[in-house]
Amino acid sequence: MMISFIVFLFGLAFGSFLNVCIHRLPKGESIVKPRSRCPHCGKPVAAWDNIPLLSYLVLRGRCRNCQKSISPLYPFVELLTGLLILLTYRQFGFTAEFIKFSVFGMLLLILIFTDLQERIIPHAVTIFGIFLGTSISWLVPVEGAASTWLLHRMGFFPPTWEAESFLASVAGMILGGGSFYLVGTVFYYLKGKRKDYLGFGDVMLMTMVGSFLGMSLTLLTIFLGSLLGALIGVPLEYTTKRFHGYEWPFGTFLGVAALFSSFGGNAVIDWYLRVSGLS
Numbered sequence: 006m007m008i009s010f011i012v013f014l015f016g017l018a019f020g021s022f023l024n025v026c027i028h029r030l031p032k033g034e035s036i037v038k039p040r041s042r043c044p045h046c047g048k049p050v051a052a053w054d055n056i057p058l059l060s061y062l063v064l065r066g067r068c069r070n071c072q073k074s075i076s077p078l079y080p081f082v083e084l085l086t087g088l089l090i091l092l093t094y095r096q097f098g099f100t101a102e103f104i105k106f107s108v109f110g111m112l113l114l115i116l117i118f119t120d121l122q123e124r125i126i127p128h129a130v131t132i133f134g135i136f137l138g139t140s141i142s143w144l145v146p147v148e149g150a151a152s153t154w155l156l157h158r159m160g161f162f163p164p165t166w167e168a169e170s171f172l173a174s175v176a177g178m179i180l181g182g183g184s185f186y187l188v189g190t191v192f193y194y195l196k197g198k199r200k201d202y203l204g205f206g207d208v209m210l211m212t213m214v215g216s217f218l219g220m221s222l223t224l225l226t227i228f229l230g231s232l233l234g235a236l237i238g239v240p241l242e243y244t245t246k247r248f249h250g251y252e253w254p255f256g257t258f259l260g261v262a263a264l265f266s267s268f269g270g271n272a273v274i275d276w277y278l279r280v281s282g283l284s
């Protein structure tokens with residue numbers, strides 16, 4: 006119980022850093038310095054006013070200097086990050102899986118909010134993620150039933166589980182990034198305006214997701230992300246004037262779906278295979 010609480014506090018602190026990434030990376034600013042400033046008056050935030058969650062509550066969501074209100078998104082991101090790290094710890098304990106899925110989850114949280122707020126999926130985050138996803142596949146096996154089956158069909162047998170896991174990660178990348186690139190290209194030729202449908206950020210995001218999750222969970226992510234987008238986007242677009250012709254952040258839906266797939270995806274796939282009689 007005590008350890009869970011300390012893990013949660015660490016998560017809150019990481020959440021503070023995620024806020025910095027979310028607000029600075031889309032502008033191409035440094036995430037290391039300068040110190041956090043009030044978005045209204047520009048006064049640097051003192052260390053004691055920068056305690057996750059607590060400072061926001063104590064200051065009632067206002068800057069100590071200019072009294073203008075601070076977005077509730079800051080404490081929300083801190084809370085989400087705390088819960089993410091806690092959930093990952095409860096599921097995996099202190100293992101390599103814990104590191105893999107906490108870092109993956111935090112990268113997803115950054116992209117969920119940069120896409121939601123600015124419609125930007127920074128390449129700095131996705132390229133770092135792709136590098137990390139493929140590297141950590143040598144430590145934590147990536148689910149690869151489908152990619153291994155494909156390799157066997159082509160007459161190739163990976164010599165070790167590490168090689169199999171790495172190839173599963175690469176296969177996930179090709180599936181995730183490739184399918185989005187293909188859809189984007191088709192739209193480009195059909196309509197001559199690919200950017201309106203799928204940006205290259207989405208391609209990079211799905212390449213990253215594929216490198217961490219492998220083929221099956223990447224497919225599930227695409228399916229759930231599209232479903233979520235349709236369930237939320239279509240009704241709002243047709244009933245609410247404000248959302249008429251709204252540019253939906255597809256990356257946000259995909260990010261939420263990828264987060265879900267990392268924790269509950271295998272259970273969903275097992276359930277589907279059972280009810281469909283495939284296993």
Ligand SMILES: [Zn+2]
Pocket residue numbers: 043044045046047048068069070071072073
């Ligand atoms: Zn201020």
